[in-house]
Amino acid sequence: MSTPASIPRIVPTRQAGGGAPSSAAYTHEVTSFTPAVVEHLEKAFKRLCNSSHSGNHGLDQGAVSHLLQTIQQENAPDAGKYFPHAVNGLDNFLAYMSSALASAMGPPKKHDLSHPISSYYISSSHNTYLTGNQLYSEASTDSYRNVLLRGCRCLEIDVWDGESRSASSASSSDGEREDSQRLSPARKPGLGKKVSGHFNTIKQRARSRSNSWRGRSSSSPQRANAATPAEMPTPWKMAEDKAEPRVLHGYTLTKEVSFRAVCNAIRETAFVATDLPLIVSLEVHACLEQQEIMIDIMKEAWEGMLVDISKASEEEIERLPSPDELRNKILIKVKWAPPAAGQESNNPNDQVASSGDDENGTDGEKQKKKSSKILQALSQLGVYTRGFTFKQFDQPEASIPTHVFSLSEAKVVDMHESDGHALFSHNRDYLMRAYPSGMRVNSSNLEPLFLWRQGVQMAALNWQKWDKGMMLNEGMFAGQEGWVLKPEGYRGTIKDSDGGKPVPKRTLSLTIELCAGQNLPLPFDEKVAKKFHPYVKCDMLYGSEKFKPGDSTRNNEKLKWVSKTSKGVNPDFCGEVHQFSNVANVVEELSFIRIKVKDDNFGKDTLAAWACIRLDRLKIGYRFVHLLDEKGMESSGVLLVRIIKVFS
Template sequence: MSKQSYRVCLCFRRRFKMAVAQAPEDVKNLFEMYSENGLMNADGLHKFLVEYQKEDETTTDDAQKIIDGSKHLPRNGLHVEAFFRHLFSDTNSPQVSLGVHHDMNAPLSHYFIFTGHNSYLTGNQLNSDCSDVPIINALKRGVRVIELDIWPNSEKDDVHVLHGGTLTAPVTLLKCLSSIKEYAFVSSDFPVVITLEDHLTPDLQAKAANMITETLGDILFTPGPEVFKEFPSPETLKKRIIISTKPPKDYTEAKEDKDKENDSKSDKADDEVATKKAKPHENKPKQKKAPEYKRLIAIHAGKPKGGLDECLEVDPEKVRRLSLSELELEKAAETHGKKIVRFTQRNMLRVYPKGIRVDSSNYNPMIAWLHGAQMVAFNMQGCDKHLRLMHGMFKANGQCGYVKKPDFLLNTNEIFDPEVKHSEKTILKVTVYLGEGWYYDFDHTHFDPYSPPDFYVKVGIAGVPADKQMTKSKIVEDSWVPSWNQEFEFHLTMPQLALLRIEVHEYDMSEKDDFAGQTCLPVSEIRSGIRAVPLMDKKGDKYNNVKLLMRFEFTNPS
């Protein structure tokens, strides 16, 4: 490259680097309304925050602190640029920052719980490695239910964690338990549930029980042999680890049951598949049960023999966990919707991906949530759009991993019918003003720093079928700081279950449009007013600088 062309590149780069976002007309007009003589003092800012941003608890002192913290002089007020920069700052979040604010004293069955599927896998379901690293990452993100498939290691008389019947390389149970203990409460003090998919003989069940009790120690919740009549609350189980699995049967009896199930169904859950690994034991004599293992089980799992009606039977004397595949749930929802809701008011329902999702993809979680399922088990290895919905749901309630179910799912006097279409409850108006930060994050977003992109925004609702919608903005060409100034309107029948999806893409005429950021927000926790919305990458990790300036307004249907 010649010196002359090098100078041209530097000038070209500097020209676009100097481009900065300008306050949109709405922001300028609001500044005029709440300022005097070109300055917004503490009284004016306080009035704006209360009247327009709906921040009712804000005081004049809070407004003065914002002014004092501004990098723009003069210190006795904000000029329009400083006001704009405050609105576009990280402190002006679109989500209510209330921490844990749901009632955490209800039974566990009253909450949606952040749940992982095959939590030990590093990639696909067939031949990826098993490791404690994805378990650690899940716990750091706030996941509260970790699934471990435990199998005999016949060579060392030990217990392995792996996806049975596949080529996945195992990891030891001890390593997984040690990491769970270390990272269980990094993101949240509320309980962690370990769901064990157990393929062990009674002697190895006893060994696993000793491993669990010795590794987890005092943080392990051990209820004893009695089954709960009602689940305890997340509050009473803070900093505790809970075991959930099927109560152990005699090994040969369990093996016979597995063979019968395998003969009758082709698409089985990971926790119900009988694999060839069990065959070396099938001729062994009847072995004794492991009582120490049974005493560890706080949440008893199992699928009763019989049809769907028997599976969804509610026992007033005990509670339990039922597992259904995504396909089983869809089929059950067609004929037993209200029964599923009634079942989940007291009992746990875990929904897991169908067996053909070998790429570790996920399913739409909405049908499960609409029927009250607490444990919607997801593969956390990838970055599909459904996983982003899961992340969005559990941004609620201080990201503690537990979200209280809406009251309509808990009403025992009138069982909610998921099939009934409901009237509009609220209208959400969303204005997308502008975006910035891609230039400074181009190492992460993979855009050419010398070629300004052509950005557009997709805004929509993930929720019940009546609320589901996706809209698209115009394309703004050749700009690192695109300005759209477009409003979108969403009519919501169930805002309690609605998630606002926001995606930015770069238009590409010849190839697939490039991804440029996304976020997903629980509608129930979105703050009114003009907000700075930080964008994430495909996996849900926050970019350093990329964000949108947006306005949110809730109105009642006419």
């Protein structure tokens, strides 16, 4: 038996969240084995030899067929190359197990991109510009570059009126930084009881700093030392001091970034990771003149990337195009303002439509929202993704092929409880975006699996936060370039040949034998391997439309298990066997195994590594689970497991 002497360092490429590092897992090799891993593989080899006519001498071709076809159910045509002899020894088995074929995650199915865009789940980001929490973190163009390179295909830009250079000169005052430090409720205990009060305080402070834009068609939070209305120039008429729209989280102390810089960053990285279409969701709080500037900036920055509006009047669009037809295109999602009858005026004030804003503020907030006015020329850029305010599923706009409803996570839950059938039916044919509650000030995430079960295409997540939501997003989109075809039964019934079929559901029994781990990454707060006490926690998260967020694990303790605690970065888990038995109504494409390696501490156990694998890509047999570290970066850590998956 011979194995390479050392494991080469895997250089982290991209952070997890959009599927890039996990997609690399099924191509990774394990180039050497620790003694504990070798011991378990030797035992497996001996068991396999029992089915061989050559006994303990090795695996004859009959035993090889039993291994690859029955135990491993290996579909790769080149798997047999590792067993070329009439009788194959342990070295051959170890060579096979060290190859990428032994990964627990299989490659994705062939990417069918021919269906309408409403028939896909789309990897989506909420408040993309923020680097941290929702109250006082920085805004950065790097956030857009980051998520695009990680596989995100739906971004969000909150656009507010700009200020002239003279007014913005005091934008980074020490006083503001002191205010942001004083207002740090996300770091205090009892946040849930205090956050509403903090929000009101912040809104009052932000409103008190509004500048001369406040009296126009929409209001914008401004800097404390901004010029008074009498001192302010008319920026869009002064080329030498021209104000441009800004991107920030309104009525908070979050810092801003220019709209032009954001558009340029998107241009640079929009189609680096993939050429599949990118949706840019605009939340417009800017006045009409600033919206004209927005249009100029987008047309300049995204020249050649925007959908041709001349080919898509409302009357002509009867069917949404496919992702394949929209390669290298940016789709702008914006509130729809229908053209006024006989409209001839060039005055932007004559080319507007009022639309309620259903995406602002905290859930349950009683204060009435002012309607925002959208310039018709800006609205026209939303060719296939036109935003309409949701009222009910039988409203006239709900049958327009190009409409998009944006609902808060709480509203989706409400609609699921009151009219779940209408919600599901709508999302078969039409686009919906769901976004986190405004109460998630620490940028925690909604549960995307619940939204996917309702057919929601765009489950917008806070990519700034590492939690269950982002782990599921990584598992869903691994190797899929941000677009995943929905399962049968979830796809459209309009102009879609396989739409309207029933949702396929089966009963699953899943057994996982936990053998050993090697090269496990240490958690961030542990520097000494001998003090590391790892254990494995495994959750099964599966797709059943009847569950609300959290139900699938809270109400059924059989859907998770925890291993015994071991020691060090190369632990031996001694072949523990854990089972999920007779789990009913499983949709493989909407079911996940999430494995976490945690450090057993006296206080809160810290995360060391994790993996999230969609059930239809979980391979059976003797496998290595390739682990990401606690920051979602690739690591050389693996778990040796045996997986038995039986459907009935």
